[in-house]
Amino acid sequence: MRAGLAHAWTITKKDLRSELRAASAVITMVLLGFLVVLVFSFSTEAGSKDSALARSGVLWAAFLFPGLLAVGRSFESEKEAQCLEGLLLCPVDRGAIYLGKLLGSLIFSFASGFLVLIFFTVLYDVGLGLKWLALLGVMFLVAAGLAAVGTLSAAITAGVRARGALLTVLVLPLLVPLLIGAARCSVVLLGPEPWNGLGLWPVFMAIYDVLFMAVGFVLFDYVVE
């Protein structure tokens, strides 16, 4: 078990190192997030009553675009150098590969999301404080769920031809519960509503994350067999 976690971490480190060296991919991701914030902001009005709702939409769209790219990259790079085979030759638990890749995607999507949030904060003059931190926390929960479902789906689509947007099409319907939760939370956190408006949503999202990580962990074996 400990060996498995160590292997997962080795894989995560390798992924992080590898991706950061191909800087253009990472930079493109973050830029995409910024651009989404910018472009979609033309359809929202800063001072209007529905502002929190509209701004939520912008924020999560800006998070998802780069997030989906990050998740897709996790197996793209293996495919490029045909390395998945090399990885599978090693005496490594398949679940450890899943966890390693998941963690890598999580770190990337959360990091780029963090930068996007900063850009968003500036553009929309969002107040800093506890609510802002909570928003970051919600973003982490979304990133975790995306990583869980996305890593499994990326492994699935890595094995087919003509991938295109298939990964996004497969992942988004599955993420609906998480996205509803995220939207509900950010409406409260970005608007004047009091804290108890959050209700049980964060707990719900956390349960979703844990559930799908477990499901992915079990099913990953079958995908890469």
Place this chain on the structure above:
Amino acid sequence: MSSRLKERLGLTTVLGAVAGAAMVFATVAAFVLAPREATMGDVQRLFYFHMPSAWVALGPAFTCVFGFSVAYLVTGNLRHDRVAAAAAEIGVVFTTITLITGPLWAKSAWGVFWTWEPRLTTTLILWFIYVGYLLLRSVSLPGHKRARLAAVYGIVGWIDVPIVFLSIWWWRTVHPRILGGGGFAMDTTMVWVLMACLAAFTLLFVYLLVLRTHMEGMSARLESLRPSRDEWGGDQ
């Protein structure tokens, strides 16, 4: 032809006949036997097709996709994969019917096409999952690999759908912005007609499933016999 095949075809035909008869009866019942609803009028009869379609899509069809996906992963028998694929295809059809009849009904009952009602919205998400499943199959090369990938996605999808429903329901309960959403009172005859339609649609589903699975099996056999392919495969 062999007696076993004759027997099988025989049973299927009987099933088809029964399903057909049931559907005819159900249609007649919906249009003739069921009373005219007070407020909505004849448009309400749409419900007798909407609800059973939704039932088939969410119930038997989707559960078959899940069940047979699990069965395939456990046994490795491609037959299970074929049933799952057939169920998904039929499921998409019934889901589409649900999604078309739903808004038509809603427009007439409440004046808007879409009300973000939890069941219908979940059906919409389900539609995307089904279609994603079929798309995934279409870009994979036939065989065990496709079966495995599809099975995994089918399983994840099935686990997700109840969670989707829960999240939408929660959302809508806390923030009820939509109008209506209530039903209409159903008298006894209506309930009976509805039951009849449910039964008929379910029978139809089973018949279509058997037929479609059989077709998948035949096309798989045809593939294996084709001599024009490079016999010795590629160096994979």
Place this chain on the structure above:
Amino acid sequence: MPAVEAKGIGFSFGPLRVLRGVTLSVERGSVLTVFGPNGAGKTTLLKILAGLLRPSAGAVRVEGVELSEDPAAFRKLIGVISHYPYLYPQLTGRENLEFYARLYGLRQPKTDARDMLETMGLSSAMNRQVSGYSRGMLQRLAVGRALLHGPRVLLLDEPFTGLDHEARENLTALLRTLRSDDRTVLMTTHDLDGGLDLADRVAVLSGGSLVVDLPAAGLDPAGFLALYDEAVAKGRALATGGQARERGRVGERGRS
């Protein structure tokens, strides 16, 4: 106990039967070369022996260990050199080897990686990204990667393809060293000259069946060429025959 033992291996790729009833065994400290035309199923067989693909029929044992019984032990016994170098272009040579050393559970990954780089003559380039390596360097690093964990059995898929004369010599010398170290080598190739030299035993895979399986002693290139052609023809006939039988069977059922 043979180092590598495969019994009745069958594999189908969708509706296509790529391997049928392949049985072979390789004694420890010997070299088996499997020849065959393109499309005979050599790469598929190699992948099954390496534990990357699950056969539809049959079993593989390496040093007595079967994949399903103890996957970790099985994988540690095997080293693979294939068409792809399995190297991450963005990482340096050293980082690549350290990565694999860790995954193979080596106790001193950094030291082992460094030592292997030295053995392969890549010490000067070890801190350079692999994307900047020349073809020859990539080859050497790939070999280093395969041997890093000290596998008892080495599986090579068409190892001589695209190698220049010097690289060939080096690889052959390396394989000879492994053999004298009581390690086992199985390689596939469609190059009749290169493969024959080194082999203790030769086999021919054609149409998915292992048509020939003999000791290499006493085989001269000309004689072997004739044998090879005959084997390939026989294999094809077997494969077509198999298909015809299938069709015949179905025809019968349809008629009765």
